[in-house]
């Protein structure tokens with residue numbers, strides 16, 4: 001019964017404009033249903049595809065916008081990193097300049113050290129060359145040159161790496177050289193201190209204010225016996241209680257009194273040198289006292305075997321009396 005309903009024919013009449021033939025289309029209900037379903041299916045498919053296409057479009061727009069954001073961020077990042085690289089390159093360049101300046105200064109210091117060494121060794125003979133840093137090659141290298149120009153050639157990363165490596169090596173060498181130079185300077189300082197100490201310990205001052213030598217070193221007629229005798233020091237006339245000073249740095253090894261030397265002081269200076277100060281009115285140091293060059297050690301007097309106020313000054317070298325004259329300054 002139902003099947004029969006599907007088989008029943010339907011006639012569609014299409015009436016066009018006037019004067020044209022009326023069209024009749026005969027089809028079963030089943031065919032009509034099929035055609036309608038097909039149309040609905042096609043329509044549905046079209047709607048689905050359009051919706052899918054729209055979705056894709058929206059999705060791709062969103063992806064594109066996200067990518068654009070990301071690209072923009074990456075570009076900013078890249079710009080910032082490029083700036084940092086440029087700054088680092090500049091810093092490497094500045095460091096390399098500094099290394100080169102430090103190297104020049106190091107050369108100057110080496111030369112100065114050499115000149116000081118020469119001066120130090122020449123000091124004893126009164127010679128020595130004047131320090132002339134302006135004439136040194138290192139100073140010449142530092143001279144500023146005017147004018148700059150020429151085409152710009154951007155540096156490659158290899159060049160920057162090489163510059164950084166070179167700078168690092170340069171600083172490393174400088175560090176080593178500074179260490180060596182410090183050692184040399186310390187050594188020179190020690191040598192100079194020792195030299196200074198030796199100079200301070202060498203008798204080189206008049207022991208009195210007075211420069212009047214009443215009896216020199218050597219043979220003379222003894223003032224008491226009037227017989228020929230050997231005078232082992234010099235006699236310097238002076239006023240009673242005039243200061244008597246140490247002619248060099250040393251240590252008091254004898255402070256005493258006897259009827260020949262009167263009150264007397266003996267100073268030990270090292271290097272086999274000793275100085276004697278006799279006929280003092282009073283000694284102002286004690287045995288074992290360290291004594292500075294120029295320090296007062298007693299008062300001039302006339303104690304012991306003496307005819308009047310004077311100082312008998314004697315220098316012993318390896319226990320033997322020697323003429324003090326070469327040890328006394330001229331003026």
Ligand SMILES: [Zn+2]
Nearest residue numbers: 233234235312
């Ligand atoms: Zn004398």
